[in-house]
Amino acid sequence: MDDGFLMEVCVDSVESAVNAERGGAGRIELCAGLVEGGTTPSMGEPLPAPARGGPRSPRPYRGNEYSPPRAVPLPGSRRSSPLRHIPRRPPLISPLPHPPALPSLPCPASMAFPMCPRHLSTQSRLTASPPASSGGAGCRAAPLPARPGLLQVVKQCVRVPVFVMIRPRGGDFLYSDREVEVMKADIRLAKLHGADGLVFGALTEDGRIDTELCTALLAVCRPLPVTFHRAFDMVHDPLVALETLISLGFERVLTSGCDSSALEGLSLIKRLAEQAKGRIVVVPGGGITERNLQRILEGSTASEFHCSARSARDSGMKFRNPNVAMGASFSAPEYSIKVADVAKVRTLNAIAKNIL
DSSP states (O other), X not given: OTTSOEEEEEESSHHHHHHHHHXXXXXXXXXXXXXXXXXXXXXXXXXXXXXXXXXXXXXXXXXXXOOOOEEEEOTTOOTTSOEXXXXXXOOSSOXXXXXXXXXOOOOOTTSOGGGXXXXXXXXXXXXXXXXTTOOSOOSOXXXXXXXXXXXXXXHXXXXXXXXXXXXXXXXXXXXXXXXXXXXXXXXHHHHHTTOSEEEEOOBOTTSSBOHHHHHHHHHHHTTSOXXXXXXXXXXXXXXXXXXXXXXXXOSXXXXXXXXXXTTTTHHHHXXXXXXXXXXXXXXXXXXXXXXXXXXXXXXXXXXXXXXXXXXXXXXXXXXXXXXXXXXXXXSOOTTEEEEEOXXXXXXXXXXXXXXX
């Protein structure tokens, strides 16, 4: 932001996060499922609280341990009828030991990703350490929890702010009560594991900002800054919706101008930025490339922009089954992986700086 523009790169892997930072990104939006527009990334398990001499908490059930008898109603009986106890069968094998804690994963900023830990053997990943000659900052040495998620590992590997997407599924932005509980739990986990900001959006069935839900979620998010994501592009009246977001206290709104791309929606993005008058940051995003970035920044008067800057690279798999796909027919090719491209990020960063 020192040079006038801040570039946010959305990523869904450690490799993309490191590449984004190396290319000059000022902030990362961390998510999963970019093919669906982004969903909540994995965040692992909370770190256990240290023992302080009090009663021990019950050990979590691990699937093959003996369970105490449970009450089962007799067939055809009502709630007031007597219950009989049916004990579960004892385990056939002894309980599994708790898995050992994983060490920090190295990903020095200067190493090329053909040597990324995802391409190493399992044993190498657990024992690898950054090369002594590496000039990059690398991952910080703080230990990871026993079952780390994407957020914890990314936070170990980058130093730029990481904003976490809170979206329990793809599809629309009309959420059920159970999905809301999932979102609240994910927000707490993201805060616990070092998120620098959060990103979410919610609408009512008639295409308006769900003020009641957003107020509740914002309360859980605080004191972290919050961005309202591209659910904004699905609203009935974007000018009214912008005032609603300002009144609720969102710091940013990500939008393609309610169109298929930020270039197509450029006129509305400019109008939103003029209406905002600094009360909220309007962030153009959606289809931004090195070919259209200059036009979008100059035409929108935006101070920040959002992009993915991805390129496809071939999978490292040697054996390939061409008859199976892990998603629907419209999903990406099984053996092609999209990651943030350092060269593309640097090019976009240079374009933004040259506009000044």
